[in-house]
Amino acid sequence: MFRRLPEAKGDTVLITVDGKPVTARAQDTVAAALLAAGIDHCRTTPVTGAPRAPYCLMGVCFDCLVVVDGRGNRQGCMVQVADGMRVETQQGKRDIAR
Amino acid sequence: MSTDRKSYDVAVIGGGLVGASIAYGLAKSGQKVAVLDEGDIALRASRGNFALVWVQSKGMGMPEYAGWTVRGAGLWPGFAAQLKEETGLDVTLQQSGGFHLALSEGELEKRAALLQRLHNQPHMLRYDYEIMDRSRIEAMLPEIGPEVVGGSYCPLDGHVNSLKVFRALHMAMERAGVRYLAQHGVDSLSYRAGEFSIITPKGEVRAGKVVLAAGNGNARLGPMVGLEVPVRPQRGQIVVTERTQPFLRYPVVTVRQTDEGTVMLGDSVEEAGPDPTVGLPILSSIASRAVRMFPRLGSLNVVRTWAALRVMTKDGFPIYDQSLSCPGAFVATCHSGVTLAASHALLVAPAIAAGGLPQEEFGVFSSRRFHVPASA
Numbered sequence: 001m002f003r004r005l006p007e008a009k010g011d012t013v014l015i016t017v018d019g020k021p022v023t024a025r026a027q028d029t030v031a032a033a034l035l036a037a038g039i040d041h042c043r044t045t046p047v048t049g050a051p052r053a054p055y056c057l058m059g060v061c062f063d064c065l066v067v068v069d070g071r072g073n074r075q076g077c078m079v080q081v082a083d084g085m086r087v088e089t090q091q092g093k094r095d096i097a098r
Numbered sequence: 099m100s101t102d103r104k105s106y107d108v109a110v111i112g113g114g115l116v117g118a119s120i121a122y123g124l125a126k127s128g129q130k131v132a133v134l135d136e137g138d139i140a141l142r143a144s145r146g147n148f149a150l151v152w153v154q155s156k157g158m159g160m161p162e163y164a165g166w167t168v169r170g171a172g173l174w175p176g177f178a179a180q181l182k183e184e185t186g187l188d189v190t191l192q193q194s195g196g197f198h199l200a201l202s203e204g205e206l207e208k209r210a211a212l213l214q215r216l217h218n219q220p221h222m223l224r225y226d227y228e229i230m231d232r233s234r235i236e237a238m239l240p241e242i243g244p245e246v247v248g249g250s251y252c253p254l255d256g257h258v259n260s261l262k263v264f265r266a267l268h269m270a271m272e273r274a275g276v277r278y279l280a281q282h283g284v285d286s287l288s289y290r291a292g293e294f295s296i297i298t299p300k301g302e303v304r305a306g307k308v309v310l311a312a313g314n315g316n317a318r319l320g321p322m323v324g325l326e327v328p329v330r331p332q333r334g335q336i337v338v339t340e341r342t343q344p345f346l347r348y349p350v351v352t353v354r355q356t357d358e359g360t361v362m363l364g365d366s367v368e369e370a371g372p373d374p375t376v377g378l379p380i381l382s383s384i385a386s387r388a389v390r391m392f393p394r395l396g397s398l399n400v401v402r403t404w405a406a407l408r409v410m411t412k413d414g415f416p417i418y419d420q421s422l423s424c425p426g427a428f429v430a431t432c433h434s435g436v437t438l439a440a441s442h443a444l445l446v447a448p449a450i451a452a453g454g455l456p457q458e459e460f461g462v463f464s465s466r467r468f469h470v471p472a473s474a
Contacts, residue, residue: 073340
């Protein structure tokens with residue numbers, strides 16, 4: 001769905017998404033890394049379970065919520081990736097314990 | 099301005115939970131009913147309340163109110179089923195019992211003493227409640243924090259989605275034939291020759307009976323039809339978290355998880371006049387007490403805060419009354435429009451449709467109770 005611009009350069013980092021390794025640019029947000037990796041939805045909604053993907057990419061719409069390093073409801077577009085980061089897609093409501 | 103003088107059996111002034119419940123009940127009793135409502139600018143306790151169907155601790159000083167509340171809570175299951183059948187909306191009533199939690203031995207002793215005094219009142223309708231120690235509460239609410247020393251539990255308590263109740267009542271009343279008139283804030287009303295004339299910015303409405311269900315607005319409207327309704331706004335503030343997986347199996351009087359997963363934290367009491375604004379000092383103390391009760395709440399994001407205005411009498415009890423000088427004028431006002439919704443639809447409305455509020459049942463709730471000389 002998305003391809004990186006050919007002139008995009010920079011260091012890469014390795015994260016996992018639902019346990020699978022994903023290579024991202026060091027400057028990526030989690031949302032950008034997911035989109036670049038071809039992951040077409042990052043969560044399902046808490047009430048109806050509809051799939052959602054990153055949308056506004058600027059911290060407003062809250063559609064890119066994911067679990068980052070064990071903590072739920074993080075806005076993927078507001079968190080920069082880091083080497084070894086564990087990202088999980090979020091199914092429905094966040095668990096209060098994580 | 100309309101000159102179309104519509105005439106109804108009953109005009110209900112106020113389209114909140116109290117007004118909609120009564121209007122629905124009146125229509126079910128065969129009355130031709132109009133609801134005159136202000137519209138979206140109304141100070142609407144029905145949209146800001148904490149959504150408890152609550153029994154424990156109510157009625158200190160008026161045991162009849164405790165009995166009225168127990169009866170109302172008992173009517174709720176059938177009423178919720180009736181609303182679902184008529185509207186398709188599930189208001190998610192849960193009457194599992196509910197808790198009041200104490201964060202110190204002192205709080206627990208005070209709570210136990212209060213409930214004992216309440217139940218020792220003459221003519222008190224006794225109902226089950228228990229003072230529980232920490233270990234018993236932990237078995238029912240495993241997420242409690244170390245500061246919780248105990249609390250009171252009453253099996254009659256519960257909660258509901260009050261926004262869905264509000265929506266369901268409006269749907270049900272319109273299906274039952276009630277005419278809903280928005281933007282009909284009442285400028286004045288008068289009584290002449292057995293009929294009420296109600297003047298609104300949208301024109302005049304006429305009715306054989308009138309029911310004041312306008313919350314704090316009743317204080318202004320009452321005297322126009324010979325009713326005294328001494329109510330004042332009392333502010334409550336609420337904090338709402340993001341949605342989480344269900345973790346609270348029972349509502350606590352200040353912390354409850356809604357059917358859709360948000361956690362609501364309440365419920366403050368402030369004498370702030372008609373000002374529905376929130377403030378950080380109160381919100382932070384609400385949040386802090388809630389986190390001491392359930393430490394994991396501290397990891398949740400807050401998504402909304404709001405304030406709403408309770409409709410409060412001097413003694414905290416409802417007013418149900420009928421006018422002596424303007425027969426056919428009634429008032430119904432309380433700060434428990436959720437808990438008492440079924441009572442208003444199934445008990446108050448049929449009495450009004452039949453002609454009046456029976457003295458033996460409703461006399462105690464008349465505002466005549468305020469006509470006692472102040473003692474020194």
